[in-house]
Amino acid sequence: MKKRLKKTLTEMFSAADAADVYSSFDIIGDIAIIKLPKHSQANAQNVAEAIMHRHKNVKAVFTQTSAVTGAFRLRKLAYVAGENRTSTVHRESSCAFAVDVKSCYFSPRLSHERMRIAHLVQAGEKVVNMFAGAGCFSIVIAKHAQPAKVFSIDVNPTAVEFMKENVRRNRVYGIVIPLLGDAKAVVEARLKYCADRVLMPLPEKAFEYLPCAVSALKTSGGWIHIHAFEHALKTENASEKVRQKIVEALDSLKVSFGVPQVRVVRPTGPNWYQLVADVHVNRRSVSLGYSFL
Template identity: 45%
Template sequence: MPTNLREALRGKLTEDELRELRAFDIIGDIAVVKLSKRLLPKKNIIGEALMEVHRNIRTVLNQTTPVLGEFRTRALEVIAGEARTETVHREGGCKFKVDLAKVYFSPRLGTERLRIARLITPGETVTNLFAGVGCYSIIIAHHSEATRVYSIDKNPDAFEYMVENIRINKVGDRVVPILGDSREVVERELFGKADRVLMPLPEFSHDFFDVAVRALKPSGGVIHFYDFGEEPDVFGPALEFAKSAALSMGFDVNLLHARKIRSYATRCYHVVLDLLISPGLKI
């Protein structure tokens, strides 16, 4: 029995084709691949080989478009196994029901989600501006003593799965799902309530930084600011943006921690800055 995908495909693909294989994600019992045009004629062979190597996989999907739009979704096609896009993913002692064609989900953020949860101190109130199906929020509730986690998302499909996942993981006493635009929700009902704010969609972090600051208590708090950083200065531009934006609102920023989460493109990274936001000195 082959032990990896390349071994399973040797003799079925040429050596040049084997070199074009890229990393794939396993989400629950579904594998997601992103095949080059050159490999598309052999997509079914590749899908079947994946299922042969990974016996827990029941469906193999090929991503046919980039992640696009306000809801960060992508087009997928079944190339092997059962014709479905819904699965249950297990992470950090929690279960997440998700439809990969309707919502954004990445298993590559598991380490980051757990890192954030371990930073939470007892009694904190947390606001998650881009909650998706609830992964960060539920992991926080499961691994910390946060009093309340406000979990906002604008995608109705993501919201429905979030509600279901809160029920599955039995954290409904602390995680509050909210359907709506984060800016409107914060202004309407969450202004000045949070000790900590999460912004886990780097595509929207600059546009919503002011919302994150307004969501914090008047005494300030921590913002987890996600962005893209390019070499040679991976963190500098993001930090300068945050400092300038906060200063315009009368707040100071101190960097607590910065880390690369994953490679996003050549010399470009998905990064996070843990920022301590405090009221500026009044002159």
């Protein structure tokens, strides 16, 4: 099925453009989002028809007309074919996520990472998800591990409304706790020294919000999963570059820590990668704020 779509695309585009279009389209629920090279926008309708022909579950197709931008991490979409609606329900890892792809962030490409984190969570853990979106990481954790609570913060009111709906839909009420607001403000007001584990799935704010993540951890320490973007040429090691930046940032906070793993989550462009670092902070002092005794 997929191979046939690839072949159809090579009939419309140059080999390089066909490969780009093929590798960049996402299916979220029953909506396909395609990215076309600027000079090939006229092909949108044909690509949409090819996708709907090959993927019978796809009921609507949009092109992405801007990068993911702004505090809410949204992208501009233009309608191409099928039903003209942007809300859908995406199924992943035995969970169902209601999302509006225009007004809250969602990426199906993080599904493996969501399950990876869920498998690390121990029974009874308190987790803080600082950038929770429609609640996908939090709900996968609640369904596949046995956390005590997953406090799930997002600054986008629409994302938090979807998160509440997804909590109901997946029956994780009382475990996943949706919280609207800026992560720093919410942690400062309600979540200091409470967490065994903190998720930071927003690469753009990784280093700015790292002190806040540390402040959410229990004084006995815990894990932080830091997402970051990194540029690396073929001769460079993106994981090592990120590890070095994290070491510098945590050294400046004077905490004792280890970084057992940094892994590539996905490529995001030519020589650009999204990575996640698993960081263990060993112990921290309450009285000295971020410093370690």
